[in-house]
Amino acid sequence: MSEMKDMIVDVVEKIFNDKVEKETVDLLEENTWPQHIWDIMFENELQQVAVREEHGGAGGDYEDLFHLYRLMGKYAAPIPYVEHTFANVVLENANIHPMKELTTVHLHANPLAIVNAKVSGALHYVPWARYAKKLVTLATDQGKEFIVLLDLKDAQMKHETNVAAEPRDHVSFTDAAVVTCQPISQEQLVFLQNLQTIATICKMTGAIDRAFELSVQFSKEREQFGRPIHRFQLVQQHLATLAGEQALTAAAMENVIARLQQGEVHDEVAFARLKIEDSSRIVATSAHQVHAALGVTHEHRLHHYTRRLWAWRDEDYTGRFWKKELANRWLQSSANIWEQLTTKKHMEHI
Amino acid sequence: MSEMKDMIVDVVEKIFNDKVEKETVDLLEENTWPQHIWDIMFENELQQVAVREEHGGAGGDYEDLFHLYRLMGKYAAPIPYVEHTFANVVLENANIHPMKELTTVHLHANPLAIVNAKVSGALHYVPWARYAKKLVTLATDQGKEFIVLLDLKDAQMKHETNVAAEPRDHVSFTDAAVVTCQPISQEQLVFLQNLQTIATICKMTGAIDRAFELSVQFSKEREQFGRPIHRFQLVQQHLATLAGEQALTAAAMENVIARLQQGEVHDEVAFARLKIEDSSRIVATSAHQVHAALGVTHEHRLHHYTRRLWAWRDEDYTGRFWKKELANRWLQSSANIWEQLTTKKHMEHI
Amino acid sequence: MKLPTVQFTKEQEMFREEVRAFLQEELSKGTFQTKCDSWLSGCDANFSKLVAEKGWIGMTWPKKYGGGERSSIDRYILTEEFLAFGAPVAAHWFADRQTGPLLLRFGTEEQRNFFLPKIVKGECFFAIGLSEPNSGSDLASVKTKAEKVEGGWVVNGAKTWSSNAQHAHYMVTLVRTEPVSEKKHSGLSQLIIDLNSEGVTISPIRYLTGEHHFNDVFFDNVFVPDEMVVGTLGNGWAQGLAELAYERSGPERILSTFPLLNEAIEELKRQHNLEGLAEASKLVAELWSLRNLSIGVAKVLEEGGEVMVPAALVKSIGTKFEQKVPEVVRLLLDVYPQLQAEQKMNRFLAESILHAPGFTIRGGTSEVLYGIIAKGVIAG
């Protein structure tokens, strides 16, 4: 862990507390976004966190970056921070110089094809593509996989959104030029799968943090039948459920990151991803039930968090992907599940 | 529906109320059973319900019989009534004369083999075999299926029990004589599968009736923190859950029987079986939680019902069997599920 | 709890076929597009007009008011088919489900003669004014006040969560006609308020998706003539409770996400996915079980029986089932929820997920229902 973690987290939380009002998040639904917040982040060099020193990095490591991702979830920050910084993580892992201009990333499916150094193919649900200049993605050339950097002005684009109104565009290329590309090994790809999954886990953890906080606050303020609703056993049950899922997901995130920092992350990424997918359902259900009618209005900000949970759980490398992966790993192992759980594995990759 | 249904049900409920004390049910755990209750049932010709007139039947039809099965569950009646009467149902459906002496039945798996008119093979978990004289089961002879009646004195037997301490014996035959046998068509077998499944549904419905009743009663009598526990919201939630499952399973049972009586039962048997399996879990969990520590003692009679639910849900044609059956049926049908649900099908069999 | 077992007659089955053929045809003509939760979100006056032409609004009401004098089981079948097809029935929904039965039970002959024929023709839509800002589940804490004046009442206050009030002509409004006494349920009355009256302001409450289904309705010295009082003055609470049974046990508490389940099973069949079909069959079994109960309640209602507790049961379990459908389906199929998607599955999944939180809140929260059921059960 970098020593600056707490400081960076404090700085960003302060920025978001000041600048990311509910109305700011609502902008996405009007098909625009608060560029000024992006710019403030830039002025504070926050897009450079965890970038390598030789590439102009501002210090910090993956752990710091991941804790910022959690804040993106906690504030439903309507900026492509995760996408841009993770695109740069991918580029650096492929030994490509990271980008300053807005770049997005799409790894988990539909690799494009490279033919005669030109790229063709279509990608669904590319985050923030309409606002980004560049795209980092996978492409195959004669059976080999490459990380490619593409210019989005070469793309045909159809604007779409996820259920949280975040941009998820349909992007297609026909014989587009490759800005740059590098081959990527299977081990590197697995490592990037792990990293991207952790990124999603962190965003979701943050959204759960907030859905829990909002519910606690609401249950103190809201009165029914003459007393604050947190005095009712059935509301207490919801609060206990929410507190439990929040604690479990926060601990899962921290444990996965700790393992990553020790170079020992393995099945834990899958476990944390599966758990947070299930927690999302439980948290969204209980948070909405506590908030009752007020929570389903657009005016209340709860939906900024629950809709993100509903969107994010089905994006990137999902629980579906990871549970199949676990099944395959276990089938190939003679160790029983207790041994699997209690024996650290050193990452084979990178 | 036979007009005598309410009368028969009243008679048996009265007998059980008088005679089937908790201690009577406990006898099974001491490896004995209350023969006198069997005898009283016999004196009242209750073993003859739904038996054909020409076979000495006492009137009544399947609907009457099934309502008595529900009472067997509701009183955890420690007698092989369901087994004996259902064995006779099977015999009559195979055009074999029903038995007066205690007979049991085992249909759902492991058919025995007939070679040179002799039967060999082993059956697991045969209900009440140790006390029965005869066994009705399936056997195959050169690829053809038969309903066979066997003499249990020809069997080797290992005493086993289910989790409710009911006798479920391991029974094996080596070149045993066939008392009588008749070939059975696939359609007849499907019909018997339906009937046996309905029988189990009825027993389980009765056990759910009682687990619900006991919980309501307990929540009125038990005080905690100075008031009856039914005044606590979390107990109310359990009571509402139990009331719901009781209502759902009772309605499911009645609907299946109504369809059967109209000769139109089809997917409904599978639906009711799947539902009652799930309801058993919900009911056992909530009933025990309402009863708290007292409910897990042997002294309290709740376990007579919950243990039966846990045992019966895994016996005969289970949810596992029926959900596969439904999947296969649907795959072969061009009708969508709404059409399946709302269009009556006439039984193809019998 | 013992409910009757209803087996549909041949005539009823034929009626179902008739409704289905109509919906199939309108669907293929593009008159409507299937939606999940269409009884809230599918508001289309033109479609309601088509339904009216078939004689399917107020179909159980007396012929002298334009009704069809059909059985409530026929109406049950009709409603089921609408929901299974996800047809846009929201415009006439409340008038058909609640206002008509209310007027038939408590209304004056003049009210019946004036309103029912219009409702039946699909020309008069109603909204419901029950909840108030800050009242939440405590429905009896009504603050909207009607003061007696010459020839009528002057209403001041506000109602909230009024579905589709922006398209409705009238609102059945629960107001306080006597000052608050010890029993907060007393002194309440139901008034029919013309939503075009002076002093009425309707302002949208946007749903979390941004959709406009719900409204705040404000009353600023709105005059309501005496003849618009429904039933007995001061008896509004009891009259309102009677409505709740109609509101809680219908197929709309089971089928709101059915179009998703149906589509999912069709997709699993296309994939020859036996494991998936087997899992989905458990949902269908639950649906079938709930439906037996719901039809049983409909039968008791028709016979004038008491259904407060079983109706609460159907609602609490049924709406939980509706919420469960998208959560199970998304694990059975690889599908990305998206409201604007071209693929039906993606769209139905998004609609179901986004509307799900409301299912266990609207029409009585599950928490309130548990209390009602438990009290009923304890009282025996």
Added chain:
Amino acid sequence: MKLPTVQFTKEQEMFREEVRAFLQEELSKGTFQTKCDSWLSGCDANFSKLVAEKGWIGMTWPKKYGGGERSSIDRYILTEEFLAFGAPVAAHWFADRQTGPLLLRFGTEEQRNFFLPKIVKGECFFAIGLSEPNSGSDLASVKTKAEKVEGGWVVNGAKTWSSNAQHAHYMVTLVRTEPVSEKKHSGLSQLIIDLNSEGVTISPIRYLTGEHHFNDVFFDNVFVPDEMVVGTLGNGWAQGLAELAYERSGPERILSTFPLLNEAIEELKRQHNLEGLAEASKLVAELWSLRNLSIGVAKVLEEGGEVMVPAALVKSIGTKFEQKVPEVVRLLLDVYPQLQAEQKMNRFLAESILHAPGFTIRGGTSEVLYGIIAKGVIAG
């Protein structure tokens, strides 16, 4: 709620291997047979003696009392391995988990010197006397009374649900040493009662399976010497609360049905059942998540931090998970639950199903825990 993230050290991993090798050997020698819920149902003084010989009872306690002065993380690892192997640890369980820490915190030097070395040697087992007939979740409603006499106290009353008291030598007993005042939590004290004393009667409460784990313990003018008072007179409630944290957050609230899960996954592997393994992986993910939390609480406990709320969380969610395991496993595999079965799967499934109802009741019902958690959360 912020808990520390614990990563095991190399030494700790080696310790785990050591425990595992021991258990593997004893298992293959037939010293014990794996059971679900073995910390309640596996009571074997001989096995406890073997554990004592390894220095694994009271392993965190000071050396001067015979302890090993090892970390609570080591003890956590040890406990996990016992439970994962379903080893019969019930005999020394309460002395090790609760009585030792209680005496170290509140006991006199004499008490420590007398009891701890015996416990460590596996020669002295304790039972807990907390619940009383009819007290249920209302633990503070203690009626068992101790009256002051020359040189000690005379105890009358009864305790219930005392696990394995029939095998224990002593019982830490919560009694009322002052008359009931307005605050029912005050005036309570903890006494160590020799279960061989005159006037003590232990009678079995059979579990629903017929097994004998629990007991009623009656006190009829039982004399308890002054030196057997633990801590401060009248402070028994507070002292007892401190014990609860130890009782609620350990691996025994997560792993009671683990042997079944382990066996199920091995079986799915044998069947090459990828779908089943994928489903089972969700349970393992839950287990992993709970374990992180439980270990975090253990770490805070070791550092003397406050864990009332997170311990209640671990217990309420962990025991629900323990209950869920058999219900998921039985749907993944074709297995018939049977207590006397030869096949491990059938036996583990029966043990898990039959013991499951107790998980969410013993040590604080889930209903009581929800209240504790919610109050903690609201207080911030």
